[in-house]
Amino acid sequence: MMAALRTPRGLATALILLVLAILPLLTQAFDQRYLLSIGTRIVIWSIAAVSLNMILGYGGLVSFGHAVFFGIGGYAVGILSAHGVSSGWIQWPVALLAATAWAILIGALSLRTRGLYFIMITLAFAQLVYYVGGGLEAYGGDDGLNISRSRFPGVIDLRDKANFYWLCFALLCATLWFCSRYANSRFGLVIRGAKSNELRMTALGFPVFRYRLAAFTISGAFGGLAGILLANEGAYVSPAMMSWMKSGDLIVIVVLGGMGTLFGPLYGTIAFFVLEEALPPLLNLAHKGWGEYWMIVFGPLLVLIALYARGGIDSLLGRRHE
Amino acid sequence: MEYLLLQMLNGVQLGLLMFLLAAGLTLTLGIMDLVNLAHGSLYMMGAYIAWTLIGVTDSFVLGALLALPATFLLGVAVEAVVIRRLYARDHLTQVLATFGLILFFNELVRAVWGPAGKSIAVPGFLNRTIEILPGVPYPAYRFAIIIVGAGVAILLAWLVARTRLGMVIRAGASNRRMIGALGVNIELLFSLVFGLGAVFAGLAGLMAAPIASVRIGMGDDILILALVIIVIGGIGSIKGAFIAAMVVGQIDIVGRAFLPDLLKTFMSSSAASSAAPAISQVLVYVLMAAVLVWRPTGLFGQRT
Numbered sequence: 080m081m082a083a084l085r086t087p088r089g090l091a092t093a094l095i096l097l098v099l100a101i102l103p104l105l106t107q108a109f110d111q112r113y114l115l116s117i118g119t120r121i122v123i124w125s126i127a128a129v130s131l132n133m134i135l136g137y138g139g140l141v142s143f144g145h146a147v148f149f150g151i152g153g154y155a156v157g158i159l160s161a162h163g164v165s166s167g168w169i170q171w172p173v174a175l176l177a178a179t180a181w182a183i184l185i186g187a188l189s190l191r192t193r194g195l196y197f198i199m200i201t202l203a204f205a206q207l208v209y210y211v212g213g214g215l216e217a218y219g220g221d222d223g224l225n226i227s228r229s230r231f232p233g234v235i236d237l238r239d240k241a242n243f244y245w246l247c248f249a250l251l252c253a254t255l256w257f258c259s260r261y262a263n264s265r266f267g268l269v270i271r272g273a274k275s276n277e278l279r280m281t282a283l284g285f286p287v288f289r290y291r292l293a294a295f296t297i298s299g300a301f302g303g304l305a306g307i308l309l310a311n312e313g314a315y316v317s318p319a320m321m322s323w324m325k326s327g328d329l330i331v332i333v334v335l336g337g338m339g340t341l342f343g344p345l346y347g348t349i350a351f352f353v354l355e356e357a358l359p360p361l362l363n364l365a366h367k368g369w370g371e372y373w374m375i376v377f378g379p380l381l382v383l384i385a386l387y388a389r390g391g392i393d394s395l396l397g398r399r400h401e
Numbered sequence: 402m403e404y405l406l407l408q409m410l411n412g413v414q415l416g417l418l419m420f421l422l423a424a425g426l427t428l429t430l431g432i433m434d435l436v437n438l439a440h441g442s443l444y445m446m447g448a449y450i451a452w453t454l455i456g457v458t459d460s461f462v463l464g465a466l467l468a469l470p471a472t473f474l475l476g477v478a479v480e481a482v483v484i485r486r487l488y489a490r491d492h493l494t495q496v497l498a499t500f501g502l503i504l505f506f507n508e509l510v511r512a513v514w515g516p517a518g519k520s521i522a523v524p525g526f527l528n529r530t531i532e533i534l535p536g537v538p539y540p541a542y543r544f545a546i547i548i549v550g551a552g553v554a555i556l557l558a559w560l561v562a563r564t565r566l567g568m569v570i571r572a573g574a575s576n577r578r579m580i581g582a583l584g585v586n587i588e589l590l591f592s593l594v595f596g597l598g599a600v601f602a603g604l605a606g607l608m609a610a611p612i613a614s615v616r617i618g619m620g621d622d623i624l625i626l627a628l629v630i631i632v633i634g635g636i637g638s639i640k641g642a643f644i645a646a647m648v649v650g651q652i653d654i655v656g657r658a659f660l661p662d663l664l665k666t667f668m669s670s671s672a673a674s675s676a677a678p679a680i681s682q683v684l685v686y687v688l689m690a691a692v693l694v695w696r697p698t699g700l701f702g703q704r705t
Contacts, residue, residue: 203686204690379501
């Protein structure tokens with residue numbers, strides 16, 4: 080444990096986790112409420128990014144529709160809430176179940192295809208749900224649905240921003256813990272082996288399809304969890320939360336942070352949100368009015384990252400030894 | 402009956418527009434093995450460039466004709482600066498880099514043309530209806546789209562099936578390393594095909610402009626539809642893209658036109674009219690999923 084702190088990676092990760100752990104205290108001390116809401120979104124998106132990394136990073140399966148689980152988790156909470164079921168004890172398990180069931184279904188169909196077709200079919204299934212969400216007139220259609228935060232009477236009051244943040248952070252820690260167990264288990268090794276050589280894993284007698292389906296399902300369930308939290312964070316669900324651009328953002332985050340690394344998605348999410356917040360003022364410094372067009376810089380930056388920095392931020396922190 | 406005919410014509414028109422978009426995409430995918438998400442951006446750029454040139458020349462036809470070489474040059478430039486570096490990379494890199502291009506182009510348009518949408522007026526000589534059958538009027542502009550779209554489709558079929566360039570393109574789609582070994586200038590071929598794809602995308606964008614509107618991100622959603630079309634048709638197959646585009650066009654339009662009445666029989670009329678477009682969109686994706694489950698490489702894709 081102490082030895083891990085001596086490497087740059089260990090030190091950086093420990094610092095990040097420490098800051099995230101006490102973020103509500105910091106934002107309160109410096110009276111920066113806005114930062115807490117960004118922090119909450121960073122933590123929630125990190126959960127989603129870690130879940131995508133389980134199949135994209137470790138499994139090499141380019142799922143281009145991961146934001147659909149934001150939508151499924153979010154809408155399950157939203158629809159129950161619209162019908163007066165405000166208890167989180169009912170909402171959350173139902174939402175997780177819905178995300179899991181959907182992941183099994185689309186996983187079973189998508190994983191029959193390879194490469195480009197897999198990218199497209201995962202995207203198509205996400206678009207399908209996106210349009211269904213837009214067509215649900217009873218639940219706001221394209222405009223979305225305002226909801227109230229889930230109730231856990233006597234346990235935790237989520238309407239308190241700091242409470243909600245800490246719950247999200249605890250769930251992020253749990254997700255990271257699970258992912259580390261996942262990646263180093265026999266199961267995870269099969270998934271990683273199938274990434275580098277599917278034929279060989281099959282020849283070794285592993286039913287690769289079933290392993291991948293299990294991984295896809297686990298990943299979808301955690302994605303659904305992120306969706307539940309996202310819906311609660313904004314007290315709002317809409318089809319926009321599962322648009323394909325959001326799925327693209329998630330892939331960007333995972334690659335930016337470092338694919339197939341435990342903390343990469345966390346670094347990636349932080350970097351993504353920091354860039355989003357910091358690029359406009361920086362550009363405004365260079366020339367007034369440029370800040371509004373920060374994506375003109377961010378887009379090409381993405382191209383450069385895709386071309387030359389595929390190891391992501393994680394690789395900047397020195398070589399890894401496992 | 403007439404209503405059905407008109408709606409089917411609208412479906413043909415939409416299908417042809419999407420075929421124009423899908424043709425370039427399926428060629429770049431089939432020949433260069435490149436996923437180009439920024440293809441929708443070329444569609445958008447075609448419309449914006451046409452808007453500017455139509456304003457300058459004060460003529461729809463002249464502006465549109467000038468916009469075509471402009472989008473060709475834009476396509477070749479994008480290929481030379483970014484796309485060329487992506488051919489040897491995996492699909493994830495291509496997805497990521499071209500996703501970056503989308504963000505860039507959307508923001509570029511916002512910086513140059515402003516955030517508000519533009520509109521291109523239907524040219525005067527087409528701003529009327531014609532009788533396609535005695536007593537059945539149809540907007541002349543939409544009919545012109547069908548003519549131009551069908552003309553380009555035939556031109557493309559001739560180009561691919563009957564010319565030397567088309568032969569090289571087909572050979573490239575089935576084995577790109579072999580045609581390089583046979584002494585075909587691959588780099589030039591790739592630039593040319595990409596530029597050609599850009600022209601088709603730009604043409605689709607500027608023809609759609611008077612019907613829809615010219616706005617930021619106009620290419621993003623239709624791009625996904627074009628991707629669905631080439632996946633249904635089979636990557637690299639022009640014929641497949643054409644058939645899939647026609648089918649998708651019919652599903653979309655006919656679904657929008659007839660589903661509301663069907664749905665009203667068992668739901669409220671406002672719910673029916675908002676659910677119908679969603680259902681016809683969903684049908685397209687269900688079709689794609691069904692095709693992929695039945696044939697994992699699309700209708701006319703190469704079996705591997």
